[in-house]
Amino acid sequence: MKLELQGITKTFGSLVANDHIDLVVEPGEIHALLGENGAGKSTLMNVLYGLYDPDDGRILVDDVPVTFAGPGDAMGAGIGMVHQHFMLVPVFTVAENVVLGHEPVRGGGLIDLPEARRRVKEISDRFGFHVDPDAYIEDLPVGVQQRVEIIKALSRQAKVLILDEPTAVLTPQETDELIAIMRQLKESGTSIVFITHKLREVRAVADRITVIRRGKVVGTAEPSSSETELASLMVGRSVELGVARSEAVPGEVTVQVRHLTVIDEAGVRQIDDVSFDVARGEIVAIAGVQGNGQTELTEVMLGLQAPVAGSVQLDGVELVGRPVRDVLNAGLGFVPEDRSTDGVIADFSIAENLILDLHRYEPFARGVALRPAAVRENAEKRIAEFDVRTGSIDAHASTLSGGNQQKVVLAREMSRPLRLLIASQPTRGLDVGSIEFVHSRIVQERDNGTPVIIVSTELDEVLALADRILVMYRGRIVGDVPGGTDRDVLGLMMAGVPLDDAVRQAAEHHTTLGELDLEVDAPEAPPTPGTAPTTFPQEEL
Amino acid sequence: MSSHTPDPLPDAAVPPPGQTGVVGPTTSDEPGQPDGGRRILHEMLSSSWLVSLLAIVLALILGGLLIAAADPEVQAAATYFFSRPMDTISAAWTAVSEAYAALFAGAIYDPRAETFARAIRPLTETLTVATPLILAGLGLGIGFRAGLFNIGAQGQIILGGIFAGYIGFAFHLPPGLHLLLCVIGAALGGALWAGIAGVLKARTGAHEVIVTIMLNNIAVYLVAYLLSLDAFQRPGSNNPVSPPIPDSAAYPLLLGSGYRLHAGFLVALLAAWFTWWLMERSTIGFRWRAVGSNPHAARTAGISVNSAYVWVMLTAGAFAGLAGSAQVLGTERVLTAGVAASYGFDAITVALLGRSKPLGTVFAGILFGALRAGGVVMQARTGTPIDIVLVVQSLIVLFIAAPPLVRAVFRLPSPDTPRAPKPVVPVAAKEVSA
Numbered sequence: 001m002k003l004e005l006q007g008i009t010k011t012f013g014s015l016v017a018n019d020h021i022d023l024v025v026e027p028g029e030i031h032a033l034l035g036e037n038g039a040g041k042s043t044l045m046n047v048l049y050g051l052y053d054p055d056d057g058r059i060l061v062d063d064v065p066v067t068f069a070g071p072g073d074a075m076g077a078g079i080g081m082v083h084q085h086f087m088l089v090p091v092f093t094v095a096e097n098v099v100l101g102h103e104p105v106r107g108g109g110l111i112d113l114p115e116a117r118r119r120v121k122e123i124s125d126r127f128g129f130h131v132d133p134d135a136y137i138e139d140l141p142v143g144v145q146q147r148v149e150i151i152k153a154l155s156r157q158a159k160v161l162i163l164d165e166p167t168a169v170l171t172p173q174e175t176d177e178l179i180a181i182m183r184q185l186k187e188s189g190t191s192i193v194f195i196t197h198k199l200r201e202v203r204a205v206a207d208r209i210t211v212i213r214r215g216k217v218v219g220t221a222e223p224s225s226s227e228t229e230l231a232s233l234m235v236g237r238s239v240e241l242g243v244a245r246s247e248a249v250p251g252e253v254t255v256q257v258r259h260l261t262v263i264d265e266a267g268v269r270q271i272d273d274v275s276f277d278v279a280r281g282e283i284v285a286i287a288g289v290q291g292n293g294q295t296e297l298t299e300v301m302l303g304l305q306a307p308v309a310g311s312v313q314l315d316g317v318e319l320v321g322r323p324v325r326d327v328l329n330a331g332l333g334f335v336p337e338d339r340s341t342d343g344v345i346a347d348f349s350i351a352e353n354l355i356l357d358l359h360r361y362e363p364f365a366r367g368v369a370l371r372p373a374a375v376r377e378n379a380e381k382r383i384a385e386f387d388v389r390t391g392s393i394d395a396h397a398s399t400l401s402g403g404n405q406q407k408v409v410l411a412r413e414m415s416r417p418l419r420l421l422i423a424s425q426p427t428r429g430l431d432v433g434s435i436e437f438v439h440s441r442i443v444q445e446r447d448n449g450t451p452v453i454i455v456s457t458e459l460d461e462v463l464a465l466a467d468r469i470l471v472m473y474r475g476r477i478v479g480d481v482p483g484g485t486d487r488d489v490l491g492l493m494m495a496g497v498p499l500d501d502a503v504r505q506a507a508e509h510h511t512t513l514g515e516l517d518l519e520v521d522a523p524e525a526p527p528t529p530g531t532a533p534t535t536f537p538q539e540e541l
Numbered sequence: 542m543s544s545h546t547p548d549p550l551p552d553a554a555v556p557p558p559g560q561t562g563v564v565g566p567t568t569s570d571e572p573g574q575p576d577g578g579r580r581i582l583h584e585m586l587s588s589s590w591l592v593s594l595l596a597i598v599l600a601l602i603l604g605g606l607l608i609a610a611a612d613p614e615v616q617a618a619a620t621y622f623f624s625r626p627m628d629t630i631s632a633a634w635t636a637v638s639e640a641y642a643a644l645f646a647g648a649i650y651d652p653r654a655e656t657f658a659r660a661i662r663p664l665t666e667t668l669t670v671a672t673p674l675i676l677a678g679l680g681l682g683i684g685f686r687a688g689l690f691n692i693g694a695q696g697q698i699i700l701g702g703i704f705a706g707y708i709g710f711a712f713h714l715p716p717g718l719h720l721l722l723c724v725i726g727a728a729l730g731g732a733l734w735a736g737i738a739g740v741l742k743a744r745t746g747a748h749e750v751i752v753t754i755m756l757n758n759i760a761v762y763l764v765a766y767l768l769s770l771d772a773f774q775r776p777g778s779n780n781p782v783s784p785p786i787p788d789s790a791a792y793p794l795l796l797g798s799g800y801r802l803h804a805g806f807l808v809a810l811l812a813a814w815f816t817w818w819l820m821e822r823s824t825i826g827f828r829w830r831a832v833g834s835n836p837h838a839a840r841t842a843g844i845s846v847n848s849a850y851v852w853v854m855l856t857a858g859a860f861a862g863l864a865g866s867a868q869v870l871g872t873e874r875v876l877t878a879g880v881a882a883s884y885g886f887d888a889i890t891v892a893l894l895g896r897s898k899p900l901g902t903v904f905a906g907i908l909f910g911a912l913r914a915g916g917v918v919m920q921a922r923t924g925t926p927i928d929i930v931l932v933v934q935s936l937i938v939l940f941i942a943a944p945p946l947v948r949a950v951f952r953l954p955s956p957d958t959p960r961a962p963k964p965v966v967p968v969a970a971k972e973v974s975a
Contacts, residue, residue: 304840325843336841345835356831356842365824372822 001159007057017043032206036431040215050074080153081162090138143174172491176511248467251280260310270296272475278451285466293475331419343409346398351379386411403434424455596940604933609633640925647918648911665802671910673864675809677888680860682897687853688833693753695885696760697731701862704730706876709790716789731862739854743847783876792871805867813899
């Protein structure tokens with residue numbers, strides 16, 4: 001099935017989310033839609049999926065114009081979508097979820113579950129998904145849940161499959177499996193629209209790449225384009241990928257975590273006997289798939305939850321058992337993993353958000369009275385220093401983009417002398433420009449001699465920043481390896497494989513992305529003259 | 542529709558229908574999470590002043606329809622509506638305009654009065670009635686902004702009244718000092734009662750809505766019981782009435798003996814100013830607002846959420862206790878079982894209508910005082926049941942709770958015009974810390 005979007009325009013108030021976007025998805029191709037967060041990718045796909053009415057433009061399926069009043073119409077026309085946040089009912093089985101909304105019925109309106117199971121099995125077998133139709137969704141790993149979403153789409157005869165940021169929640173190995181699935185679907189004639197901002201994956205899997213920036217198509221590229229070329233196209237200026245940083249000069253060890261154990265209410269060991277050191281002037285990254293105890297680890301260190309056993313010492317002072325305020329006063333800077341929940345207060349002004357933890361101290365307070373002048377002065381200084389893009393320091397934090405909110409959090413946490421910086425997912429959801437900025441500030445803090453702990457589920461980030469990498473799996477630290485360790489080895493360790501086995505397995509089989517790494521590490525060949533892999537059809541002013 | 546007097550209401554422990562709609566959705570929430578109740582509260586507090594104003598207009602229009610429907614002449618004319626529709630319409634116009642004119646005359650300024658002094662008496666009555674509403678409403682507003690849905694002003698007013706009353710009639714102290722002690726006692730009494738809910742929430746996570754509602758009931762029976770004891774009952778009386786408050790403990794009258802307006806109103810204005818300073822200019826209010834807007838971020842920034850909950854409840858209770866003092870030491874000059882009337886519940890409406898901001902609460906309190914004072918006159922002059930006023934009050938809250946409805950009626954644009962869909966952040970399996 002050929003899918004064509006012509007001149008799609010969608011505005012929200014004064015914001016033009018999609019500006020005359022043209023896109024052609026040929027039958028059986030993997031078409032990557034590349035763009036930063038907020039570039040308009042998701043809006044475009046929601047228009048295509050019938051969730052939004054376009055203000056202008058039209059959609060053609062096999063050269064016939066169609067209009068979709070809702071997802072039902074889109075599905076009917078053969079378009080399936082796998083959302084970034086899965087739309088599954090956790091307490092239903094795979095089969096029940098797959099047929100939800102299109103339940104096969106027999107006599108008297110009963111759901112024909114055997115038929116539902118058969119459908120799941122048929123698709124699962126055809127593509128080698130290995131999905132048990134009777135498993136409950138809540139028991140399945142994220143990667144398998146994603147396959148259920150794909151089965152759901154395929155069971156409705158999807159000819160074009162839209163995958164919205166499908167790798168955001170996957171381990172490298174799961175990503176590898178997904179890439180294999182995408183290729184298989186392509187073989188069988190299904191077209192795939194692959195929405196992402198990850199350059200590496202695009203290069204690994206896409207047949208064609210359309211780059212969107214600020215609601216406009218700014219170019220198309222071939223998968224052979226280098227990452228730097230793609231990034232520049234995506235951002236609209238030349239970018240340096242990777243952080244310019246000197247070798248770490250680790251000083252004395254000032255952070256000592258010993259035998260930390262946290263058991264949750266259900267009796268599960270969220271953190272299991274974790275011990276590690278961090279020295280001044282080094283960045284230690286804690287890598288791992290989301291939900292393997294990293295959140296608990298940082299929260300225990302901050303004092304948000306109490307460990308069952310163990311100790312955390314900073315500069316020889318025990319932090320366990322002390323309230324958050326004391327820990328912050330001991331010199332801990334904390335960038336929470338979910339900034340909108342834990343980092344900023346959406347309906348507080350930027351100025352107020354910048355003093356959340358300092359509001360009771362001089363110069364922001366005298367006694368119990370706040371000093372608005374000092375608060376404002378601080379805000380003016382910080383937003384200039386951290387390049388927070390906002391109209392006014394009195395604007396609510398909710399008016400800021402994710403990147404600017406994160407800068408506010410960083411500005412606040414770095415506005416006092418630090419003895420330790422813990423940053424969880426410091427660049428999650430940020431655009432390339434903000435990532436560059438955040439990374440350089442973190443490296444700068446390290447160079448000032450602060451011990452830094454980065455928690456990240458993004459291997460790209462771990463590899464870009466870490467001087468040392470701790471891999472967490474099911475609450476334990478399964479590996480303590482130097483920065484720059486092979487991506488595949490890290491990926492396997494993130495799945496619980498011990499270091500030695502991981503090294504061996506990785507040597508035997510490289511993932512697609514790992515292979516790209518090797519390619520990148522090899523000296524870059526000069527572009528062959530005569531080929532112009534990247535085209536710039538229109539350049540913005 | 543029955544036409545009983547409004548004060549005291551038949552059953553002070555049961556909120557009027559208008560309030561139950563607000564309470565309902567919050568009771569199922571778990572404490573401490575940015576839950577449905579918190580979201581609803583947040584929405585109600587963040588909608589615009591225009592919406593409040595339009596909600597009042599809309600409620601008055603619907604109230605007008607009710608007045609017309611309840612009017613016997615309109616009913617009579619309606620029987621031949623299809624032959625002479627203008628009769629019905631003009632009868633309705635007459636009924637509604639007379640009722641609302643009487644409401645105005647009873648609440649603000651009575652043009653029919655012989656002297657100017659009498660003509661402005663309604664306004665002072667309005668302010669008198671508004672006093673406890675403003676005081677209790679300020680306290681509730683502080684709670685709302687800290688994310689606590691305190692339904693317990695009723696009980697807290699009663700406790701404030703008990704403390705103020707007892708100190709007032711049981712001791713003989715020099716004027717000034719006596720009043721001061723009574724007022725402090727009232728604040729402590731209310732704070733104590735609200736503090737129970739605050740401590741339970743902080744220590745055990747008990748939801749403040751449920752605890753405060755139950756404490757309301759307990760307070761109602763507590764005051765009834767106390768008034769049956771010799772220590773509280775007026776000597777020689779079998780009625781549940783305390784001895785009168787001596788002059789030394791009473792709020793002085795502001796405009797002389799011709800008016801009921803007393804110094805409690807000044808206390809209310811002072812409290813409004815203090816609330817503004819506390820919430821906008823002090824580090825304490827900063828923390829409370831932070832806890833109310835986002836307890837997770839507050840906790841992460843080293844603010845103790847639980848201690849904020851306790852102190853907010855204590856403060857809210859103190860304000861409600863002051864409302865009790867206004868009744869016992871000012872308006873009534875005696876402690877009765879009906880000391881709180883329905884002020885504690887009306888104050889919820891007042892705080893919501895005032896967006897939990899001090900100035901808004903003062904205006905909302907005066908509006909409700911006007912409706913209450915004017916309603917009595919409206920009933921006396923035009924026979925329109927005062928229950929209409931209760932319906933209007935309830936409708937105001939109902940419309941404020943549903944800003945989209947008001948905007949739809951008046952064809953207003955939505956304030957938060959959808960931006961581009963928020964950049965979605967993958968938050969797989971985010972654990973919420975206990």
